[in-house]
Amino acid sequence: MSQPAQNKLESASVWRCDVSVSNQTDARERLAERLAEQMLLLEWAEKDVFDVQIAFEEALTNAVVHGNHSDPLKLVHVQCLVTAAEVCLSMRDEGTGFNPEDVPDPRHPDNLHTPSGRGIMLIRHFMDKVEFTPSGNVVTMTKYRKTQSQRL
Amino acid sequence: MIRIEVKQISGCTVVRCLTSKLNDEYAIQEWGDELTQAAESVGKAFVVDFSQVMFMSSSALRALITLQKTVALQNVPLLLCGLNDSILEIFKITNLDSIFKIRKGTEEAIRSLQYLE
Numbered sequence: 027m028s029q030p031a032q033n034k035l036e037s038a039s040v041w042r043c044d045v046s047v048s049n050q051t052d053a054r055e056r057l058a059e060r061l062a063e064q065m066l067l068l069e070w071a072e073k074d075v076f077d078v079q080i081a082f083e084e085a086l087t088n089a090v091v092h093g094n095h096s097d098p099l100k101l102v103h104v105q106c107l108v109t110a111a112e113v114c115l116s117m118r119d120e121g122t123g124f125n126p127e128d129v130p131d132p133r134h135p136d137n138l139h140t141p142s143g144r145g146i147m148l149i150r151h152f153m154d155k156v157e158f159t160p161s162g163n164v165v166t167m168t169k170y171r172k173t174q175s176q177r178l
Numbered sequence: 179m180i181r182i183e184v185k186q187i188s189g190c191t192v193v194r195c196l197t198s199k200l201n202d203e204y205a206i207q208e209w210g211d212e213l214t215q216a217a218e219s220v221g222k223a224f225v226v227d228f229s230q231v232m233f234m235s236s237s238a239l240r241a242l243i244t245l246q247k248t249v250a251l252q253n254v255p256l257l258l259c260g261l262n263d264s265i266l267e268i269f270k271i272t273n274l275d276s277i278f279k280i281r282k283g284t285e286e287a288i289r290s291l292q293y294l295e
Contacts, residue, residue, distance in 0.1 A: 133273040141240040
């Protein structure tokens with residue numbers, strides 16, 4: 027990347043977002059779109075935007091459906107940080123939590139025809155770092171920007 | 179709402195997804211029901227064309243696994259086609275490429291049926 031372009035990126039404002047969303051899909055969709063827009067503004071590769079969007083959707087769906095049991099009165103508290111170097115997302119639901127280790131491996135032949143249970147696996151695949159709190163109702167995930175040589 | 183177009187081509191039921199983002203679990207549930215309904219009067223194969231789809235969450239995978247069970251009851255093959263590279267990656271990392279017949283496009287899917295018979 028040329029020096030002026032690098033400087034332009036560094037001077038671009040870091041995007042932070044701290045919002046609470048219900049199970050209404052419109053608000054979640056707008057948030058997903060803003061996240062993608064901010065990544066593209068900071069010149070993230072389209073593949074990275076796709077990866078983060080998948081992780082975002084899966085984590086939010088898990089929080090709404092499994093964490094909050096689709097209760098319209100419960101919220102998911104979402105924090106996003108987008109910089110030129112990393113994207114960090116954190117989601118906390120208002121449920122009782124779970125142990126991610128208890129989720130069976132969906133790739134196992136016995137589970138291949140099971141309709142659900144792939145969200146966490148996709149999050150782990152598409153993000154570089156994924157952590158759950160011991161209570162299991164908060165997930166924090168990070169994607170690091172790769173250099174050109176790391177992509178090759 | 180996920181828009182679809184259902185056609186009969188060479189005796190096969192071909193469903194083309196016209197919505198680019200398959201991520202809303204409620205819409206996907208309706209979409210899955212529509213696919214299942216279409217599969218109840220299926221021709222010699224059921225083909226789902228994703229060439230207009232840019233994004234797919236695991237909720238869509240769930241609907242497809244349920245659809246596969248319905249189509250299997252009719253004793254006809256289910257073929258998926260038009261998956262972009264990123265979506266194909268999802269099928270590969272979940273090993274779902276081992277249980278779905280995935281083809282490049284609709285024509286290839288229909289043409290490949292002769293080898294499945």
